[in-house]
Amino acid sequence: MGLSFELAPEQEEFRRVVADFADREIAPVAAEFNAQGRFPVEIVRRMGELGLFGLPFGSDYGGMDGDYLTLCLAIEEIGRVDQSLGITLEAGVGLGAAPIDEFGTEEQKQRWLPQLLRGERLGAFGLTESGGGSDAFGATRTRAVRDGDDWVIDGGKQFITNAGTELTSVVTVTAWTGEQQMTSIIVPVDTPGFSVAPPYHKVGWHASDTRELHFDGVRVPVSNTLGEQGAGFRQFLKTLDDGRIAISALAVGLIQGCIEECVRYAREREAFGRPIGSYQAIAFKIADLEVAAQTARQMYRYACWRKMEGLPYKREASIAKLYSSEAAVTAAREATQIFGGMGFTTETRVGRFYQDAKVLEIGEGTSEVQRLLISRDLGL
């Protein structure tokens, strides 16, 4: 068999549809939502109508029968224009719907997936607690105690994406259900005792929803256990492996957005009587952005391909996430430099990206955690 780097015609077709949607419907309003720190409900609904939240899932529960690469292409294209909506999609699919699709019982899938896959409602996954996210196992304090046919949950989570939007219907949370036994439990957000704090004042991702969660005697039926009791640790490790590929795609979107903006600006903007792009100090920075975008894109696509082929992909997912997120931080800094003073305003896409890029090195496993995973995989 030969080696092919081409997208299948249907993948390329869908990528174009999403790119066009992002340029027409998101780009003109992204600065405004960002400035207001407002979650763009109307656009998320439109993304749902396009089928983006159902992309990698089967049609049995309302999915699009697409593949994981097509999801990543969509995340890249949305993220190229707006990182807040890119993470809303990534988390809605990867953290909200995917764990229920992958580990849930038939009844749970039928109850929750259709609304999540159509993007009418959003789901979230609460793993991180105030005691620490890198050591998510050791730092978990949330407990679920059995009382008859119910779990009674007490504790809290922090930094949970999509947990408090008006579309959110469900949060899956990890909790101790015994000695060294972690279980994921599905919590409908209207359950008494469940509450969310006001949104954080974040450095970036201003139009995405991130909340602290509180569980005060939250009572849900034991049938809300995601898959098997005690499988929580394994479930979140798998969820994070997939999420890292998708975060890499989001980072590539950011780098590509920087390239587009910088090429345009460097042709238009003049200094000392010449377009700034005619100075190699500027042109070479943009050449480096292109190198980073192409390299990072191949990395996430390779990890995706391994996942879709049923090959091990943990290491490749970490490599793609680590490289792409660090490259995105560099790209945003260099693009901002090319824009000069305008780059330091959030009216420009590169200015917003400068704020948004940093968290790519933190969420779904920090850069240090990725290096830890890669070095362990090498036997260290």
Ligand SMILES: Cc1cc2nc3c(=O)[nH]c(=O)nc-3n(C[C@H](O)[C@H](O)[C@H](O)COP(=O)(O)OP(=O)(O)OC[C@H]3O[C@@H](n4cnc5c(N)ncnc54)[C@H](O)[C@@H]3O)c2cc1C
């Ligand atoms: C905007 C945003 C959205 C998020 N969304 C979600 C979500 O939807 N669901 C969810 O569960 N979580 C979410 N998170 C949490 C995120 O996954 C954690 O912030 C992340 O895993 C890091 O955990 P921490 O913040 O507790 O840092 P810590 O774990 O306290 O780490 C602090 C520092 O120590 C370093 N460090 C830790 N251990 C080691 C080690 N062994 N070796 C070297 N260095 C180490 C870290 O790399 C980091 O630099 C989100 C976070 C943010 C900011």
